[in-house]
Amino acid sequence: MAKSKSDQTLPVNVDMDQEPSSSITYANEVIAIIAGLAASEVEGVAGMVNVNSGLKGKNRNVTRGVKVEVGTEEVSVDLYLNVEYGTPIPRAAHDAQEGVKRSIESMTGLHVVRVDVHVQGVSFEKENNALQAGAGKANLEAGTQKAKDAEAQQARKAEEECAADAPFETEIEPAVDGKASPESGSDPLKTESAENTGENGTAET
Numbered sequence: 001m002a003k004s005k006s007d008q009t010l011p012v013n014v015d016m017d018q019e020p021s022s023s024i025t026y027a028n029e030v031i032a033i034i035a036g037l038a039a040s041e042v043e044g045v046a047g048m049v050n051v052n053s054g055l056k057g058k059n060r061n062v063t064r065g066v067k068v069e070v071g072t073e074e075v076s077v078d079l080y081l082n083v084e085y086g087t088p089i090p091r092a093a094h095d096a097q098e099g100v101k102r103s104i105e106s107m108t109g110l111h112v113v114r115v116d117v118h119v120q121g122v123s124f125e126k127e128n129n130a131l132q133a134g135a136g137k138a139n140l141e142a143g144t145q146k147a148k149d150a151e152a153q154q155a156r157k158a159e160e161e162c163a164a165d166a167p168f169e170t171e172i173e174p175a176v177d178g179k180a181s182p183e184s185g186s187d188p189l190k191t192e193s194a195e196n197t198g199e200n201g202t203a204e205t
Contacts, residue, residue, distance in 0.1 A: 044087030
C-alpha cells in the first residue's frame with residue numbers, strides 16, 4: 001500500500017538552534033588605546049610612562065603606559081603614569097580608574113574587572129612652565145620699561161639739539177627816565193656827562 005502524502009512531509013516539531021553563532025573580539029591594542037586616551041584626559045595626570053606592553057602598533061605613544069588582558073567578556077587594565085606636582089595622588093588615581101572603566105565598558109560592552117594604577121613619578125613640568133612664564137613676563141616688562149626710557153632719552157636729546165640750533169636772541173632793556181637805551185646808539189655815559197657840563201663847556205660843580 002502506498003504511503004499517503006501527509007506521511008511524506010517533514011516532522012512538525014523540529015528543535016531549531018536559537019543561539020547566535022556570531023561574536024565580537026577586540027585586539028589588545030584597541031583596549032589599550034581606549035584606556036590610554038581616557039587616562040590622559042584625567043586632570044592631574046601628567047603623562048604615561050613607557051612600559052613593555054608588547055604592543056607594536058603605530059599608536060605606541062597612546063598605549064605606551066598601558067597593559068591589558070582581554071578575555072571573551074572581561075578585561076583587566078594596568079596603568080603606569082606620572083602625576084603632576086601638587087595634585088592629590090589618590091584622587092588622580094581614582095579618577096583615572098573610573099574614567100578608564102567607563103570608557104572601555106561604554107565603547108566595547110566588556111566588563112572591566114579591575115584597573116590597577118601604578119604611579120611611577122611626579123612631574124614638575126607644569127610648575128617649571130609657570131616659573132618660566134613668570135620670568136618671561138618680568139623680562140618683557142623690564143624690556144618695555146627700558147624701551148620707554150630710551151625713547152624719553154632720545155626725545156630729551158632731540159629737544160636739546162633743537163635748542164642749540166635756534167638763533168641766539170637777547171632782550172634789550174627799554175629806556176628809563178627819558179635816557180636813551182643802548183638800542184638808540186648813544187652812549188649813556190656820554191649823555192650823563194653832557195648834562196653835567198654848562199653852556200660854556202665847563203663842568204658844573
